[in-house]
Amino acid sequence: MIRFLDNKLVRYLSVFLFLNSAIPPVKSSSALAAWAIKENGVLELRTKTNTNLKAYFQKANQISGDRFWIDFPGELKNPRSIKGNGPIKEIRLGKPIPGKTRLVIEFNEETYLKPLTWRMVGLDQNRWRIKLFAPKYSFKKIGEGLVVKRKGDIKSKQNSIYNKKRNSNYLKLPEVKRNKFLVVIDPGHGGPDPGAVGIAGIRETDVVLEVSKIVKKLLSEKGVRVRLTRKNEVDLDLPPRVSFANNMDADIFVSIHANASRGKRRDINGLETFYYRGWKGKYLAKKIQKQILRVSPGSPDRGVKQGRFYVIKNTRMPAVLVEIGFLTGRLDARRLEKSTHRKRLAYAIAKGILEYLYKIG
Numbered sequence: 090m091i092r093f094l095d096n097k098l099v100r101y102l103s104v105f106l107f108l109n110s111a112i113p114p115v116k117s118s119s120a121l122a123a124w125a126i127k128e129n130g131v132l133e134l135r136t137k138t139n140t141n142l143k144a145y146f147q148k149a150n151q152i153s154g155d156r157f158w159i160d161f162p163g164e165l166k167n168p169r170s171i172k173g174n175g176p177i178k179e180i181r182l183g184k185p186i187p188g189k190t191r192l193v194i195e196f197n198e199e200t201y202l203k204p205l206t207w208r209m210v211g212l213d214q215n216r217w218r219i220k221l222f223a224p225k226y227s228f229k230k231i232g233e234g235l236v237v238k239r240k241g242d243i244k245s246k247q248n249s250i251y252n253k254k255r256n257s258n259y260l261k262l263p264e265v266k267r268n269k270f271l272v273v274i275d276p277g278h279g280g281p282d283p284g285a286v287g288i289a290g291i292r293e294t295d296v297v298l299e300v301s302k303i304v305k306k307l308l309s310e311k312g313v314r315v316r317l318t319r320k321n322e323v324d325l326d327l328p329p330r331v332s333f334a335n336n337m338d339a340d341i342f343v344s345i346h347a348n349a350s351r352g353k354r355r356d357i358n359g360l361e362t363f364y365y366r367g368w369k370g371k372y373l374a375k376k377i378q379k380q381i382l383r384v385s386p387g388s389p390d391r392g393v394k395q396g397r398f399y400v401i402k403n404t405r406m407p408a409v410l411v412e413i414g415f416l417t418g419r420l421d422a423r424r425l426e427k428s429t430h431r432k433r434l435a436y437a438i439a440k441g442i443l444e445y446l447y448k449i450g
């Protein structure tokens with residue numbers, strides 16, 4: 090979101106949106122795919138993905154009324170003008186210079202506009218909106234093309250493919266030898282013990298159980314055997330969690346928790362991973378910590394630490410205890426309540442585990 094700049098000297102108010110700095114080839118077709126000005130005075134645009142737009146406003150002069158225009162990369166095929174109604178006198182689509190498309194909205198002279206309050210907002214990679222006037226003016230919608238993509242639309246498919254691709258590259262899970270490893274995942278707390286209770290009543294037991302189940306699914310898909318110490322809301326003491334892993338002779342043990350700060354301070358956020366002994370435990374902790382930080386931008390790195398927690402102290406295999414964020418922290422809690430973030434964390438933990446198994450075996 091970029092605000093208009095007030096520059097009285099040139100009597101221009103400009104908005105520049107630089108999503109990327111790529112300069113498109115001159116010959117490319119117009120990046121403007123569709124536009125509409127709706128009854129409520131909102132201009133909506135659909136463009137090519139990640140288009141670099143520039144928008145301008147000029148006060149009325151002897152030749153024309155107030156004008157707002159947006160330049161798009163790529164050349165328009167058919168310059169045209171469309172008659173306006175209400176506060177809008179005319180809309181013109183032109184090519185002021187070769188290789189560019191300009192959408193000009195000219196207002197009637199008496200229109201009272203407040204361009205200093207205008208904001209061009211990017212809704213996603215190819216959609217934009219800006220409110221031009223208040224609905225007190227009676228105005229009939231004008232537009233060309235489909236601004237809102239319908240489900241199953243090619244554009245939205247491209248979008249989801251793009252997102253999927255980006256996510257999978259970001260968190261591509263390593264391949265390990267199938268049916269070779271056994272991992273015990275320990276979702277902290279459970280049953281009458283909810284663990285930490287954070288902002289808006291978000292409970293540690295629920296968050297870590299969901300994350301643990303996804304970790305299990307992801308590891309299983311890679312041919313890793315996974316056992317959870319609990320699959321639902323049961324009361325499970327610490328010793329049985331430990332003996333469960335020890336009896337099974339698991340390769341690694343990963344206990345998943347979420348934090349709470351004393352006094353429930355909302356400014357305390359962050360992620361940390363504990364191990365108790367051994368370079369393998371420390372290595373596993375480092376791998377997991379690195380990955381969970383990647384999916385939690387802005388949340389502090391509280392580091393890989395030695396901790397004397399019962400479950401990592403008494404298990405015989407390399408064991409770590411992961412704290413995936415503060416349920417009492419403003420930043421972390423808002424994320425931890427979302428299933429998308431829980432999935433990302435699960436991916437991250439699974440990736441850390443697989444990297445460890447790949448390297449150490």
Ligand SMILES: [Zn+2]
Binds near residue numbers: 277278285293346347
């Ligand atoms: Zn806990």
